Amino acid sequence: MTTVAEMPAGFADKVLAAQSTFRSVMDAMARPGTVQRIQAVSGVPAPMMRGAAAIALTLFDQDTPVWLDSRLAATMDVAKWIKFHTSAPVIADPAICAFAVVADAAALPSFEQFAFGSGEYPDRSTTIILQVASLTEGPAYELRGPGIDGATILRAAIGVPDLLDRLALNASLFPRGIDLVLVSGESVVALPRTTRLVAKEG
């Protein structure tokens, strides 16, 4: 069991690791479907993935309420680690969180439970950091939208049962909406609210 006192440092070089992690996330968001690599973080408490931890260290702070799904909240380790390293408040109400971190994709709450932002301020929305089994193997999806030259294929084991229905609802709300950041180990793929997915045979 890790206690807060024993917690090792997150990034070895905070400033440059945050910059490099941000560029990976920015590239992922700007080019949906592309798999970006993220700087490794050591001492991450299970079941949080190293990629999700690096994003947390890069983007979370006292101004970003964070919600954890029940798998991540099962022990206090992840919440403690986030508070210790980022000072972000870990909150119980997903409707007002800036970031949600989800380890159990099969039990992802419906998007309506998070913040979609308003018509005037669609940026006041939740970004869901979703830990998934694979970003290279699994069902194939065809992606279209800004950031994609025509169409691109993503093979991923995302594990959200009704993913396409949820994304269709999300699309209908634009410019309000949820942005998804998928993480598997140290790989990341973003699905901003503008990306359209269809299941692809084979």
Added chain:
Amino acid sequence: MNAPTYNFAYLDEQTKRMIRRAILKAIAIPGYQVPFASREMPMPYGWGTGGVQVTAAILGPVDKLKVIDQGSDDTTNAISIRKFFEKTAGVAVTTNTNDATVIQTRHRIPEATLQAHQVLVYQVPIPEPLRFLEPRETETRRMHALGEYGLIHVKLYEDIARFGHIATAYAYPVKVNARYVMDPSPTPKFDNPKMNNSAALQLFGAGREKRIYAIPPYTSVVSLDFEDHPFEPYKHKACCALCNAEDSYLDEIVTDNKGSRMFVCSDTDYCETRQSQGHRGSENAAPYAESANA
């Protein structure tokens, strides 16, 4: 440890996080202006503090930075911003468009087609395209929320009624991803078509007005127009006097104290690259050509 008195790329980490979050939202909502808490920078507003903050938030040690002002790498403004990042981030700089990974610009888009590994950062003075038509922020927000853009079409149509064509030549409004009307910053409308479906990510920072917005790569950017008065990018009737380019944006410059003038490329890197490839304009003829004309 001899730590510098400022952080890498000048901004503190908390400010960078805030700007980085705003950039991600801006990319996710193309053309929408994300509010951010703009910081004081060691240069006056009007010197591109919004663009400088965006550049500072994205720049890393492996980047190569180019800074242009009206197409030129050599204005006081461009040089001082380049020096600022050389000093605070130790970053490599270049004037070559193709070599740059991050290009900060005021008033121009380079003539060379931008590539997927490049980010173009615009310095924006007035981000709100509806501001001259509607001074109230609550109203412009409402119009953007509803996609209610009749007012700006009326303004463009008044141009047609008065001048017979749309007279707006700079900051010509565009619609991004068929949703948000956006101010492309005071670039000449000549540059508008380059924003459409670009391979590069385009980021816009307005320091005084505290807004960040973005055009992701491969995103539709359409200049507003009318069926009977389609958008026409400005076309020069002259060629560059130095490199003979017919397809570049030209500046008229005075060449001596007698008031002689010539047209040259506003993009100095483009012009110099063409000259180094052997292209010659009327004022820059090869020596044998001059003697032949004599």
